[in-house]
Amino acid sequence: MRSLLKRYRELIFVVALLAIPFSVFFVKAKKAREMTFLDRAVVALIAPVERILTGIAFVGIDAWQSYLALRRVREENVALRRENLRASTTLQQAAELRLENERLRRLLDFEDKQSGLRLLVARIVAVGASPHSHTLRIARGSDDGIVKGSPVIAPEGVVGMVSQLTGSYADVQLIVAPLSYVPALSQRTRSRSTVHGTGDISRCKLEYALRNDDLHEGDVLVTAGAPNSFPPGLRLGHVTNVQRKPVGLFTAAEVIPAVDFSRLDEVAVIVQPAAKPPADGIAEAPAGATP
């Protein structure tokens, strides 16, 4: 037996190296990845280097852009003065509209559901290393209050969700990743559906849109909102390639994401605020206690 083992030790070693990772992948593929101590240690080694390299590159890019900007600054100055004049007019109108909006909100007793949320701006330090991955690495982690599943957004719309994190870094799974499902709402018709990633960085699949929904090419989709997920009303993208089938419950369509993921430098993570202490530091009286 021992001589047999010795004879085939290379074969056994290689087969074990194939079988163990495949078994773990097969069993755990659908579950979210839990980072082990080794994973954290390796990320702690790699991520700061990524951050430094990205930082150095950005300094160089900024310097070059500053030089180019200086060359154009004179003509831009004149244009900007004119624009400033127009902008200040618009600003005054906007301020007026804001006041009107506030008045109307009070009138409707509207509660801003996003007011309890905190936005944490995070710099992207790297993208998923593999050509097949759909992730971004940001320089914020659990130390900043981020948790697994925290929504990540950009000014243009939804970016994705935090899929794994260490103390200082987090990996964001983009909405185009095949494992991503986001409940969506058509801005025009308010009909519900689900935006499912396909693995293609430029488009997602629209699922569970009812066949009798009035879905049109170009319809804007926003997040429907769900507990511990994206707040409602964030832009996801617009509908394209609508295919109405003669039979079946649902309409097939594709979604062009609102965000160009290859052009992102910074994102914002939506963080749930910690539980507020009682007002004025006065402890709440225990149930049944008399004053």
Place this chain on the structure above:
Amino acid sequence: MKLRIFLVVLVCMALAVLESVIPFLLHLRAARADLLLSVVLYLALHDDIVQGAALSAAAGYLSDLTSATPAFLYTFLAVLTFVVVRMAGSALKTEGGVQSAAIAFGASVIHSIVASMLFGFVLGVGFHLELAPLLWSAFGTALAAPFVFAILGRLDSGFPKAEGAVQGRIR
């Protein structure tokens, strides 16, 4: 040999960093070189079986960790690539240059197809493959492979060749 193993792992980590930073800085969508795949190819063509397979697994693990994909997909694929290329053996024997680029191109295409199949079927999301990104990625990998081979060749020149290296078969 322990120093060599350490240095190869260090090279893998450096390449993993480059692999994730360069596409971000250059805003590359598709033409992203799979540098760690080139390391696996080099190991399959130049290393002995046990050490090469273990180092391939390490390279795959790094790829897994920096891609945030389901655990061990790329670890498995790296060892599988090592075994397949190793079995092809002397037919693919190369010291670098154009040959290594050609091997990297082919390996990258097959690697992407197998990765997409495994990912799609095991996760139940179906087989989805975009031809253009696949070819761009293979092109990027082919361009980078001679450099990776040169780095690892330079590293190996400082060490005596391991016994049993490149025999083209698994005993």
